[in-house]
Amino acid sequence: MLHLLGQDSRALAKRTGIALDDARRILGAVIGRGAPLRAARNVRREVLDRVEALATPGELRRVTTVDAKDGFRRYLFELPDGARVEAVRIPLFDTHHTVCLSSQAGCALACAFCATGTLGLTRSLRAWEIVAQLLHVRADAARPVTGVVFMGQGEPFLNYDAVLDAAYTLCDPAGGRIDARRISISTAGVVPMIRRYTAEGHKFRLCVSLNAAIPWKRRALMPIEQGFPLEELVDAIREHAARRGRVTLEYVMISGVNTGEEDAAALGQLLAGIPVRLNPIAVNDASGRYRPPDEAEWSAFRDALGRALPGQPIVRRYSGGQDEHAACGMLASRARGS
Numbered sequence: 001m002l003h004l005l006g007q008d009s010r011a012l013a014k015r016t017g018i019a020l021d022d023a024r025r026i027l028g029a030v031i032g033r034g035a036p037l038r039a040a041r042n043v044r045r046e047v048l049d050r051v052e053a054l055a056t057p058g059e060l061r062r063v064t065t066v067d068a069k070d071g072f073r074r075y076l077f078e079l080p081d082g083a084r085v086e087a088v089r090i091p092l093f094d095t096h097h098t099v100c101l102s103s104q105a106g107c108a109l110a111c112a113f114c115a116t117g118t119l120g121l122t123r124s125l126r127a128w129e130i131v132a133q134l135l136h137v138r139a140d141a142a143r144p145v146t147g148v149v150f151m152g153q154g155e156p157f158l159n160y161d162a163v164l165d166a167a168y169t170l171c172d173p174a175g176g177r178i179d180a181r182r183i184s185i186s187t188a189g190v191v192p193m194i195r196r197y198t199a200e201g202h203k204f205r206l207c208v209s210l211n212a213a214i215p216w217k218r219r220a221l222m223p224i225e226q227g228f229p230l231e232e233l234v235d236a237i238r239e240h241a242a243r244r245g246r247v248t249l250e251y252v253m254i255s256g257v258n259t260g261e262e263d264a265a266a267l268g269q270l271l272a273g274i275p276v277r278l279n280p281i282a283v284n285d286a287s288g289r290y291r292p293p294d295e296a297e298w299s300a301f302r303d304a305l306g307r308a309l310p311g312q313p314i315v316r317r318y319s320g321g322q323d324e325h326a327a328c329g330m331l332a333s334r335a336r337g338s
Helices: 009-016 020-032 045-054 127-139 160-171 191-200 215-221 230-244 261-270 295-308
Strands: 061-067 073-078 084-092 096-100 104-106 121-124 145-150 183-187 205-209 247-253 276-282
Touching (some): 009 020, 009 045, 020 045, 073 127, 084 104, 084 127, 084 145, 096 127, 127 145, 145 160, 160 183, 183 191, 205 230, 230 247, 261 295, 276 295
Parallel strands (some): 183 205, 247 276
Antiparallel strands (some): 061 073, 073 084, 084 096, 104 121
């Protein structure tokens, strides 16, 4: 029945025709406490009967968990139709966790450096299937879960409505109780949906996976560049920054491909006048086709970025969980040893 609860309390009340207070109590039980629907406190039986009657049974089954050496934990889940997705629990400061959630089973974008892209797209997830990943991970965690990133399998903006429903459920004070400012939605650059997201004024952090500022290089790495070229993407980023402030740009570093002086200079030209936060992250490629930069190459690229993007924050993102395929770009629905 979780599929009915992949929405915030206001949406739940509207859909079921129950009072908002009752919706909050039900959401508090099922999402807030991870309890059964019937455990909702101070809700009349006839209200629970109505909600239960409108819900179709469906469960997310945990197939396996794998622990990486650095504390990352990868979860493999099976959806009711047999499709599989993954989530990752990320340790932060030995005090709390962030959870990386999948929005689709597989991915249609086929980015060259990403294992998920080799799977193709099975289907988009329903909102409840996204929220259920968080509930499983949270129930398994000794520390509080205080953040969520939509950076797992799939392109969130190709499953826009379900992702937004899930995000609002997770930040609802009666639901997931996660600060909206600690929920990040990442896109490879689906320009129309970025514009829609900006126009609708959602409060979650927008992250854009850029990875190259030279069009032919980006096209070779990310086929989405053919449909939504850099010029259009940067216009959408500029619009979002003007309305909402600094935009986070993710940049997967690939040795000898996109970490040269010319790449940094192109970034500076492309992003001139736009407040951004650049998050370089080393590529993770189990096939060995792409390699991360060594320390000397990273140091030279970092210095070049500093010259090209003066005053803009450049923060290298740690890429954890590589030994168990839990790192960014490595989610390919593997069980242990496969």
